[in-house]
Amino acid sequence: MNEQTFAELSAGYALGALSPEDELAYREALDAHPEWMPLVEADAAAAALLSEGVADVAPPPALRASLLAQIGAPVAEQPSPGEDDVADPADDLQDDDPRAAASGYSVGSPVTEEVQLVQRRNWTRSLFALTASIALLVGIGWGVGALTQDMRAPSAESVLAQIERSGDAQSSTAQLGDGGEATVHWSPSVDGVVLVAEGLPEIADDQSYEAWFVRGSAPIPAGAFESSDGSAAMLLEGDMEPDDVIALTIEQSGGSPSGLPTTDPIVAIPTNA
Known part of the structure; x- marks a missing residue:
């Protein structure tokens, strides 16, 4: 297992999202x-930071008392209106229901609004935590987000x-044809192959080296990259095998969409010498 694969598992472990295997x-x-x-420590810290990002919201102090008062108060029977005397339900609630006096609120409106406010806050807090967890998952393994990727993924330099x-x-x-050179570095005891190049030929804005x-x-594609000054250090994607040749071509921005080179190599580096 290489370090990048382990980093993906570490992110899932920090969120408790790994399968037993x-x-x-x-x-x-x-x-x-x-x-x-x-x-592991960086992922655990990131997960803890997300979980602590939203403070708990306590319900208003008067809410509990008003709800208990309403629950314990007797409910008065309401007279049935006659054919010529149509009652307004809103007036009955305001004038005849003893729950309104016991709670100090108009029945059905302010109390309900406070309950809904607390529910909305709790729901918003839960939604934030869920969104943050999804963002972390996408950012650190299953999609790779920029901030956590910088914290976790190995760089070409490292x-x-x-x-x-290593020993x-x-x-x-x-x-290279214009006097530059490219060197491939590897070690049987270290996961990762690094390509270091100097004097790369100039390319257009809509092109990349691959x-x-x-x-x-x-x-086999090993990654695309750009360079503003003709130099680059690139951690190749994938694993090198004995006798592989490392080639470098110029492709459209982001690399060849077909997964095959579309131009002749500007350099080919044997690894069996």
Whole structure:
């Protein structure tokens, strides 16, 4: 399991949303990689922050007393109106019902409004918590939101640092046509492959660079990226296999929609040297 997959499981664990199988995989991965504990702590803190984001709302002090007074008060029988004497129900409630005097409210209006106000506040608070949880889920695993993604997902720089600190770091470099160069960094003991490039050719605003794992004769997308100054450090998407060639092409913005290169590679870097 790589660090990005573990980050998705960590987000689900913080929200109590993992299946038994996923929770087992999460715990086994954490046992095998204790260095991932900062991801767990960040997700737990984010979940706690969301749950504490809305303060409790207490009902008005007079509400309980007025409701109890209405419940305990006797209900007066109302005379049936005759054919020539049509009663106004509103007048009966205001003038004859002792509940109005006992509560100090006009029956049916202010008390009901206060109850509805408390219900609306509670409903709004619950809706906020649900929305926040959905936002967190979307943001940290099942859709990837920007803020929590920055807190949790490994960057090219952090993975490159891990590779360089490992005892089995490997790299391969190839030259670009205009004098630049691109280097692939990897390590059998570290999850992730990093491509570092300098002197990339200039591209249009509606274009992107796209990396590929070329496995035999089959190109496999490894992620698209942009660069404003011709340099880039990119954490490739997916896993590299022995003898893969890392190729770089220029595609439309966001990468090739077909999942296959539409241009010739500007560089091809072997990894079996």
